[in-house]
Amino acid sequence: MFDNTSFSVETNGGRVTIVGLPQHCPNCHRHIRPYALYGYLNHYQTDLSLLLVCPNRQCDKAFFGYYTREEVGSHPDLMKTQYWFIEKTNIGTFSKAPINQTVELISPTFMTIYNQAYHAEQSELLEICGMGYRKALEFLIKDYAISKDPSAKEIIEKKALMGCITDYVSDTRIKAVAKRAVWLGNDETHYVRKWEGKNLTDLKKLIELTIHWIEMEKLTESFEADMPG
Known part of the structure; x- marks a missing residue:
């Protein structure tokens, strides 16, 4: 820098x-x-x-x-x-988080919340931006789950986030990193941290990995649709 x-x-x-x-x-x-x-x-x-x-x-x-x-x-x-x-x-203007458009198509609300948390981080409001990232993660996972199973929309909307991951995320890579992102995201909202060795950077990395595997899944599906065999 x-x-x-x-x-x-x-x-x-x-x-x-x-x-x-x-x-x-x-x-x-x-x-x-x-x-x-x-x-x-x-x-x-x-x-x-x-x-x-x-x-x-x-x-x-x-x-x-x-x-x-x-x-x-x-x-x-x-x-x-x-x-x-x-x-x-000095802070200047806020920059947007570098996230692929694929995710924005799945969950526009995730993008809005994530960028607001990102702006808070750029403003050095480090005690509150973690909660924003945790909320953004919930919208991402639920909107992703609904895109996979639209018939379960009402159930997914009301279900606890960890339950959504367990019941409605089948990709093992997405499931593994999303669960751990929830653990660290919950730490950002609690008085006592459970994962003392982890921090905001680790939470963001896990969310980025969740995004990555969702994007890879969608990219694979698009090639399978364009090139059926």
């Missing part, structure tokens, strides 16, 4: 040495090397905000990189040098 570029910039407190530039614009989300214009040091000189500009002409928007100070020295008897290391940029 950040490179290791080191150079000096002008600030309200004089020139300082910064380390790191963002490699993606938070507004257009393209890979960039931004222009660094000017830095602002807070009153206590503990934080630096650096004004940056996206070089992409279709974007051409300014944003901030936020830096914190560290002292670096090769030997305790030598004078230490102060460097400002980048921590993050």
Whole structure:
């Protein structure tokens, strides 16, 4: 996300040495090397905000990189040098989750909820986005199950999610990862976590695997329909 570029910039407190530039614009989300214009040091000189500009002409928007100070020295008897290391940029615009259209056709509501959870994560609302991912998973599994067995729609809608996976998901790969996604998703809603060694990243990976196997199943079905044998 950040490179290791080191150079000096002008600030309200004089020139300082910064380390790191963002490699993606938070507004257009393209890979960039931004222009660094000017830095602002807070009153206590503990934080630096650096004004940056996206070089992409279709974007051409300014944003901030936020830096914190560290002292670096090769030997305790030598004078230490102060460097400002980048921590993050401002949020800018939200990007959509990179999910294939196949899933959107199965469950448009899943896409809506998942992207809202994804936006919460981009806003660093990490204590609530997990619950959003868990809700999105429920819509994905139930809409997928209904697409496989439309006659059971009312039963599936009212059934607990784990019961839907057990009774209405026949693909063993989808069943295996979806169950584990539910376990971690439930952890995001409870006071005490059952799976202490797992986190939000693991939950997202399991949802992504669920999506992957659903997509593979649908792709296989499409080729079987186009090329009957």
